[in-house]
Amino acid sequence: MKFFIDTADIDEIREAYSVGVVDGVTTNPSLIAQTGRPFDAVLHDICEIVDGPISAEAVSERAADLIAEGRDLEAIHRNIVVKLPLTLDGLKACKALTNDDIKTNVTLCFSANQALLAAKAGATYVSPFVGRLDDIGHIGMELISQCVTIFANYPDLHTQVLVASVRNPTHVTEAAMVGAHVATIPFKVIQQLVRHPLTDSGIQKFLSDWTKVPA
Numbered sequence: 001m002k003f004f005i006d007t008a009d010i011d012e013i014r015e016a017y018s019v020g021v022v023d024g025v026t027t028n029p030s031l032i033a034q035t036g037r038p039f040d041a042v043l044h045d046i047c048e049i050v051d052g053p054i055s056a057e058a059v060s061e062r063a064a065d066l067i068a069e070g071r072d073l074e075a076i077h078r079n080i081v082v083k084l085p086l087t088l089d090g091l092k093a094c095k096a097l098t099n100d101d102i103k104t105n106v107t108l109c110f111s112a113n114q115a116l117l118a119a120k121a122g123a124t125y126v127s128p129f130v131g132r133l134d135d136i137g138h139i140g141m142e143l144i145s146q147c148v149t150i151f152a153n154y155p156d157l158h159t160q161v162l163v164a165s166v167r168n169p170t171h172v173t174e175a176a177m178v179g180a181h182v183a184t185i186p187f188k189v190i191q192q193l194v195r196h197p198l199t200d201s202g203i204q205k206f207l208s209d210w211t212k213v214p215a
């Protein structure tokens, strides 16, 4: 399973990417707003750091405007993936941009049928939101499982399931267990993936015992 980092914070991206386990980046308008910087400037910085897919969201509502925005975003860098909303206009834009060989990530997916539509429109990725479904009392991971199964049933669908709205390490484990292609993970959760109290106490014990080894 590929790991993307779900942030627009340049320091977080630089730190996580330097470890060597991050394959790409996803941003959204809320994450960009948190940086307090212009969208283009943030995207340029991310493209300098990461050599992998970088999702940048188009924010228009009408298909024609989404297509124009998508083309402008794609022109910034070859690694840009145009993020589009899961609406009829978003699907139309996805089809048009796919026909132009522009990579797309259809976002705000909350049902298997929506994911199927994104795949039929030729999306490179579809992003089902696990955490936001959990928040309203659903089991978000069931949607991931449905999407993975449906796409496997139809080998002519090449869309990758990108698990979004990841809130904790269990989401990551479960996404990998059901065979999701990608999980986009906040920096805090990436840090949580690394840590284990038995690793920490084990290191302390080894270091302490090492001082008792005769020179």
Ligand code: E4P
Pocket (backbone or CB within 6 Å): 006, 026, 027, 028, 107, 127, 129, 131, 132, 164, 165, 166, 184
């Ligand atoms: C990713 O592409 C999404 O925008 C993101 O994962 C949403 O996460 P949230 O539900 O925690 O805002």
